[in-house]
Amino acid sequence: MTQTLLETDGLTVRFGGHVAVDAVSCAFRAGELTAIVGPNGAGKTTYFNLISGQIPSSAGSVRLMGEDITRQGVAERCRKGLGRAFQLTNLFPDLSVLENVRLVIQAHQHKGFSLFSMASSHTELTTAAMAVLDRVKLDRLKDQKVSELSHGNQRKLEVALLIALDPKVYMFDEPTAGMSADEAPVVLDLIAELKHDTDRTILLVEHKMDVIRTLADRIIVLHNGALAADGPPAEVMASDIVQEAYMGKELDDV
Incomplete structure (x- = not known):
């Protein structure tokens, strides 16, 4: 059942x-x-x-x-x-797209900011974040500030952050x-993939x-x-x- x-x-x-x-x-x-x-x-x-x-x-x-x-x-x-996309939108608008996703993954994995593990954790978290950004076709915008994204790309980021939250x-x-019309299929395809x-x-x-x-x-x-x-x-x-x-x-x- x-x-x-x-x-x-x-x-x-x-x-x-x-x-x-x-x-x-x-x-x-x-x-x-x-x-x-x-x-x-x-x-x-x-x-x-x-x-x-x-x-x-x-x-x-x-x-x-x-x-x-x-x-x-x-x-x-x-x-x-329980994850809802808009809860995560513009989590840190002055940070980059990559930094936003990386912070969500870090929070989900309960990893703090210990100086002893920062280097290895940073690399691991960045790799995981880039994998998520690649899925939502935002990898090329990884260094752009969230506040500077177009509306369509902000919606893609919502999905990215939700995926990162798992x-x-x-x-x-x-x-x-x-x-x-060009942006919407990316999000719809992701939702179909999540199914x-x-x-x-x-x-x-x-x-x-x-x-x-x-x-x-x-x-x-x-x-x-x-x-x-x-x-x-x-x-x-x-x-x-x-x-x-x-x-x-x-x-x-x-």
């Missing part, structure tokens, strides 16, 4: 009298990419924020590999294997937003139906903060309620 890596049970958040996420219960399994879709204001990003710890829940729970992490903060969830759960919130690791799970908030069709193993639909549909892509996309109420005319081209 495929292992459940992440689970939300009745996850809810209220802002005053408004219920932004309404008792959402979902289990996310290893080796599966789940696309989370729905109209604007459906609660997709808020649901992501609850899972990653950006905002506290009003009710319900989040479990990571069987452990209740509902009351834990972003940093603790990250250490335990989480059990990857969370991508519209990873190609604002990217050019090959059957010990991990991927959550993807995305509006582009062609991206969802290509990558998703499963789709869940949120509407007014509640879970409206959950199942295989073909089944969910063909659903009348999804086409008419949640996805609109975009699905006509899928």
Whole structure:
């Protein structure tokens, strides 16, 4: 039986009298990419924020590999294997691309700044960081400051930092937003590559139906903060309620 890596049970958040996420219960399994879709204001990003710890829940729970992490903060969830790309963006904007990735790898490996091991560790960390940058096609920009990167290359760096963190759960919130047609395939190919690791799970908030069709193993639909549909892509996309109420005319081209 495929292992459940992440689970939300009745996850809810209220802002005053408004219920932004309404008792959402979902289990996310290893080796599966789940696309989370729905109209604007459906609660997709808020649901992501609850899972990653950006905002506290009003009710319900989040479990990571069987452990209740509902009351834990972003940093603790990250250490335990929950990775969200934007958490890492511009970690050190005045340092180079290489230095940013190297620091994430160093933190993940719990290596300090001991002078006795600095030389060998520095070489090892640099080699590992360059391997990650090569995967996201940023190796030629290794010496450029993060603050000077184009928007598209910053999004690539988000993926690089997330890969360097080596989480059990990857969370991508519209990873190609604002990217050019030439830049987007690099990120999408990387996400597709990450799917090959059957010990991990991927959550993807995305509006582009062609991206969802290509990558998703499963789709869940949120509407007014509640879970409206959950199942295989073909089944969910063909659903009348999804086409008419949640996805609109975009699905006509899928």
